[in-house]
Amino acid sequence: MISIVTGPVLGFALIFTPLSLTWANVAGTVVFALLIPYVAIGRTLLYFDLAVRQQEAVTEPKRRRWWSRTRPSPQPG
Numbered sequence: 162m163i164s165i166v167t168g169p170v171l172g173f174a175l176i177f178t179p180l181s182l183t184w185a186n187v188a189g190t191v192v193f194a195l196l197i198p199y200v201a202i203g204r205t206l207l208y209f210d211l212a213v214r215q216q217e218a219v220t221e222p223k224r225r226r227w228w229s230r231t232r233p234s235p236q237p238g
Contacts (some may be wrong), residue, residue, distance in 0.1 A: 164200040165190065 171192055175185040
């Protein structure tokens with residue numbers, strides 16, 4: 162969420178400031194440089210979390226639904 166919202170909000174705020182284009186660019190670059198490590202760490206943790214969840218789903222036996230009926234075994238003859 163941080164990586165998606167920050168750019169447009171900062172850009173919109175910098176439009177209405179009396180800063181020159183150079184200083185607006187510097188401010189955007191500094192904010193970008195400060196946020197990149199947090200975004201990368203968050204995405205890495207998300208990747209590892211999803212990998213562990215997938216591995217647990219494969220090893221975990223399927224649960225039987227409580228509303229499904231048991232079928233009788235076929236009778237010979």
